[in-house]
Amino acid sequence: MALIPLFIRDRYIVESFIPIVLVYVIYSSSWNLLAYSGQASLGHAAFLGIGGFASALLSSERYWHISPWFCMFLGSAIASGIGFLIGLTCVRLREWFLAMVTFGFAVIAQTVTTALDKSIGGILGFPPEPLVSSPIQLYYVILALTGASVFFIYLIMKSKIGLAFNAIRENEVEAKMMGVNTTKYKLLAFVISTFFAGLAGVLQSQQAAFIDVEVYKAENSFTPLVMSIIGGLGSIEGPIIGSVTIRFIDELLYGVPVIKWIINGVFLVSVVIFLPKGISSLIRKALKRK
Amino acid sequence: MSSVSLFLGALISGVTIGCIYVLLASGLNLIFGVMELVNFAHGQLLMLGAYVCYWISTLLGLNPYIAILVAMAIVPLVGIAVERLCFRPVLGTGKLNEIFVSLGLINIFTYAVVLAWGYNVKIVTSPFDKLSVSVGVISIEFDRIMVIIIVALILVALFVLINKTKIGRAMRATSQNKEAAMLMGININNIYLVSFALGSALAATGGALYAIIYNLHPFMGELITIKAFAIIILGGLGSIRGAVAGGLLFGLAESLAGSFLSPIWEGAVAFAVLIGVLVIRPTGIFGEKGR
Numbered sequence: 001m002a003l004i005p006l007f008i009r010d011r012y013i014v015e016s017f018i019p020i021v022l023v024y025v026i027y028s029s030s031w032n033l034l035a036y037s038g039q040a041s042l043g044h045a046a047f048l049g050i051g052g053f054a055s056a057l058l059s060s061e062r063y064w065h066i067s068p069w070f071c072m073f074l075g076s077a078i079a080s081g082i083g084f085l086i087g088l089t090c091v092r093l094r095e096w097f098l099a100m101v102t103f104g105f106a107v108i109a110q111t112v113t114t115a116l117d118k119s120i121g122g123i124l125g126f127p128p129e130p131l132v133s134s135p136i137q138l139y140y141v142i143l144a145l146t147g148a149s150v151f152f153i154y155l156i157m158k159s160k161i162g163l164a165f166n167a168i169r170e171n172e173v174e175a176k177m178m179g180v181n182t183t184k185y186k187l188l189a190f191v192i193s194t195f196f197a198g199l200a201g202v203l204q205s206q207q208a209a210f211i212d213v214e215v216y217k218a219e220n221s222f223t224p225l226v227m228s229i230i231g232g233l234g235s236i237e238g239p240i241i242g243s244v245t246i247r248f249i250d251e252l253l254y255g256v257p258v259i260k261w262i263i264n265g266v267f268l269v270s271v272v273i274f275l276p277k278g279i280s281s282l283i284r285k286a287l288k289r290k
Numbered sequence: 291m292s293s294v295s296l297f298l299g300a301l302i303s304g305v306t307i308g309c310i311y312v313l314l315a316s317g318l319n320l321i322f323g324v325m326e327l328v329n330f331a332h333g334q335l336l337m338l339g340a341y342v343c344y345w346i347s348t349l350l351g352l353n354p355y356i357a358i359l360v361a362m363a364i365v366p367l368v369g370i371a372v373e374r375l376c377f378r379p380v381l382g383t384g385k386l387n388e389i390f391v392s393l394g395l396i397n398i399f400t401y402a403v404v405l406a407w408g409y410n411v412k413i414v415t416s417p418f419d420k421l422s423v424s425v426g427v428i429s430i431e432f433d434r435i436m437v438i439i440i441v442a443l444i445l446v447a448l449f450v451l452i453n454k455t456k457i458g459r460a461m462r463a464t465s466q467n468k469e470a471a472m473l474m475g476i477n478i479n480n481i482y483l484v485s486f487a488l489g490s491a492l493a494a495t496g497g498a499l500y501a502i503i504y505n506l507h508p509f510m511g512e513l514i515t516i517k518a519f520a521i522i523i524l525g526g527l528g529s530i531r532g533a534v535a536g537g538l539l540f541g542l543a544e545s546l547a548g549s550f551l552s553p554i555w556e557g558a559v560a561f562a563v564l565i566g567v568l569v570i571r572p573t574g575i576f577g578e579k580g581r
Contacts, residue, residue, distance in 0.1 A: 040386050042393075089565060092572040095385035096328040100519050101568060104561030111558035218512075222393060229390055258401045265397030272390045273379045 001143055005136055015135040019207045021247045022146040023200050024227060028239035029153050030196035031224035036157060036234050037189035038169035039090065042099045043106030044197050045220035046086075050109060051079035051198025052205040052215055053120065056128035068129045076198035083194025084187065091186040103221065110216035125212025128205050142203055149196055154236045156192065165189055169234075226264060230271050232278030241279050295427045300545045306434045306503060308541020309441035313496035314518040315525070315533035316448065317489035323465045323528035324485040327377060328385075330392035332493055333515030334399035339365045339494025340501035340510065341403055344414050354414045355436065358498040362491045369490025370483055377486075396512075403508045414501045437499045444495060445534065448488075452530070461485060465528070517544075520564045 005014045031044050055075025059068045066074070086105055090098045113122045132138050156162050164185045167175035176182050205211035223246070224239070231242025246264075253260035271278060318332050342361040347354040376395060380387040421432035452458040463471040464481045472478055500510070517540060525536030547559070 089569050099389055101565050107561055108558045258404050261397045261401040265394040268394035269376055269391050272387050
C-alpha cells in the first residue's frame, strides 16, 4: 500500500479513492467493534461529526488555534467522551431501543449543530486547518493511522476484552453468570468504538478539506453497518473487505444513485440471509480447502 | 382568529395526525406482540400504501377513499412476501439480523418508489377537497372527519378480530407462549403471516389517509416511523391499547407544540423525550413484563 503512490500516477486514485477507502476502513472497523459486543449503533455518524467538528473548531483561528495534530487526538477523545455518556444510557437497553437511541442521537447532534450555527458555521461548512501540506503526505498519514487503528482494534478483539465482548454478544445472561461485568465491558466497547469513529471523522474532514453539517446524515450512519455486514460481522478483515467492495460499487454506479441504493439494500438483505458471516467467511473457506 | 379557535383547530389537526400514528403504531405493536419482530421498514409500507392510493386514484380516476381499499389489498401482499422471503429466514437468529434486514428493506422500497415515480411531491385530490363543516367557532375540513371515522371503524374491527374471533384467539395465544400455542394445534407460521399482513394493511391505510390529507413523497415513511417508535416505546411494546393512547397523545402534543416551537426541532424533541424516558425506565413507560 505504501508503494502505490510511486507507481500509480492517477491523482484521483491516490488523492481521493484510496484515502476515502482507508477512512471508511477505520470508521467501519470502529462500528464493527461495537457490534462485536452485541450493540448495533444506527447513529455512528454522530461521532464521525463530533470528532470532525471538534478538531476543526479547536484548531481553527477563530478559536484556540491548537496544533491540528494535537486536535486530531483531542477531537477523537471528545467523540469518545460523548460516546461514554450515550453509552451510559445504551448499555441498559434492548437491541431495538439502542438502535433508536443512537439513531436519535445523530438527529439531535445534527439539530444542535444547526442551531449553534453562529458559533460553529456548520451549515455552509468550512475547511479545517490542514494536518500536512500535500495530498501525498496526507495519503501516508491516513495509511499509517489506518494501519495503527486496525492493529489496535485487532489486539482488542483478540484480548480478554474481546473475549468478554464475544461472550456478551452470544448470551448476555450467561456472560453475567460467568462473572463478566457486562455493563463495564459494553461501556468500554462504546468508548473505544466512538474514539475511532471520531478519528475517522477528523481524517475524513482532512481528506475532503471540508466539513459541514451533512456529515451527520443517516447515510453516513448506515454505511459502516453495510460495509461491516457485507465484509463479515465480527471479524477484523470484514470491515476492510466491505469498505473496498462498497466503495467499488459506489464508484461503478456513481451516475445512477437510485440503482446504487436499491442494489445496496438487496446486497445487505441477501448477505444477512444467505451469508451471515459475510464475504470474509467465503475467503476463509477457500483458503482452508487449499 | 381568536385563541380559542386556534386551539380548537390545533386540537382537530392533532387528532387527525394522531389517528394516522395510531394505525402505524398499532400495526408495529401487533407484529411485535405476535412475532417479537421489530420491523424498522414499517414506515415504508405506509409509504407504499400512499403511492398505491395515488396511483389507483389518478390512473383510474377513482375516488381516493375507494383506492384505500385497493391499497389495503395490495400492500399486505407485499408484506407477506417480505415476511416469507426476508424475515422468515432470519427469525430467531438474533435481533441484530432482523434489524439489518429491515434497514436493507428501507433502501429497497424507498428507491424502488423513486425509480417508479421520481422524487417529486405528489398530491391526491380528495372529492371533499373544499367541503368543511362548521362547529361552533371553527370549521372542520370534511376529510379530517372522514379520517377520524375511518380510523375509529378500523380500530373497532381490529379489537373485535383480536378479542372475539378464533384467529384472534390464536394470535393472542401465540403472543403469550409459542410452544404452548403449537401444542394446542395452532400453526404459528400462519399466525405470523396473518399478523404481518394485518400490520401491513394498517400501515397502508395510514399512508393512504396521510396522502389524502397532506401529500406524498418517497421519504415520507422515515420521520413518521421514528415517531411511531417513540409512541410504542412510550406506550409499551406489544400493547395495542398503548399504541392508541400514545398515538393520539403524541399527535396532540406535536400539533399544540408546533405553534410555538421552530420546526427544525421537531425530530430532535421527539428523540430527546424518548431518550429521557429510556434513561429513567429502560423498558419504556408501561414496560414489557416477563419478556
